[in-house]
Amino acid sequence: MRLPIRSRAAKGLLRPDRQQAGGSMAKAIGLSVALFALWLTLSGFFKPFLLMxxxxxxxxxxxxxxxxxxxxxxxVPIQLRPALLLYWGWLGGEIFKSAMAVSKIxxxxxxxxxxxxxxxxVTQKTDMGHVIFANSITLTPGTVTVETRPGLFLVHALTESAADADGFAEMGRRVAEIEAR
Incomplete structure (x- = not known):
């Protein structure tokens, strides 16, 4: 037997949908702002017609x-915003240091x-954390994530210093911090 929609709404059974709609709206706004910022950065046009x-x-x-x-x-991982910006700054420094080392070689x-x-x-708990960690390893010159398995990544390192376990542990810890926030 089906209940009429009014009785379901009156009993509060539709509340989760409203909460999802609010989260979906935040994601839509975040995505639209990010898309427009990317468009503006890539185009560089500030004329009213082109902005429209x-x-x-x-x-x-x-x-x-x-x-x-x-x-x-x-x-649309809006929950990652603030911590991810700090991580990108740190990762940029690591990429630069690694690029200098590879250039010397x-x-x-x-x-x-x-x-x-x-x-x-791999200590990350979400797929997004795994992707960020694997891509961070690959972005760092001298290392490439070759294969992913549950609980571990297989990484090719160009030199012994690039294969430093402490460096990977630090990167993994920072990615796990992004996930936790």
């Missing part, structure tokens, strides 16, 4: 994402390569 076209293209993209049911925590008369594959333990 940029807003319209972002709204169309947002509409399509909504229709495709893509506004979830994985697609490449420019040396005899390249001192000590390539190795190492298993890096």
């Amino acid at each position: 076209l940029g807003v319209l293209s972002c709204l169309l993209t947002l509409y399509l994402a909504f229709r495709m049911k893509l506004l979830d925590d994985e697609a 490449i420019l040396a008369r005899e390249m001192a390569l000590q390539q190795q594959l190492i298993a890096v333990p």
Whole structure:
């Protein structure tokens, strides 16, 4: 026997949908702001007509994402914002230091390569945390995440110093902090 919609609403059974709608609205706003910021950065146009076209293209993209049911925590991770910005700053410094080390090896008369594959333990609990950690390893010059398995990544390191377990542990800890916030 079906209950009429009014009786379900009166009993408060529709509240979770309202909460999801609020979260979905926050994700939609976050995605639209991010899309417009990206559009503005890549185009560099500040003329009113072109700004209007940029807003319209972002709204169309947002509409399509909504229709495709893509506004979830994985697609629009608004919970990661503040901590992720700090992490990007730290990661940028690590990428620079690693790039300098790899450049020294490449420019040396005899390249001192000590390539190795190492298993890096993964402590992140979400798929987003795994992706951030694996991509951070790959973005750092001299290391590439080759394979992912439950609980560990297989990483190719160009040198012995790039295969430093403490460096991977620090990176993993920082990514886990982003996840926790």
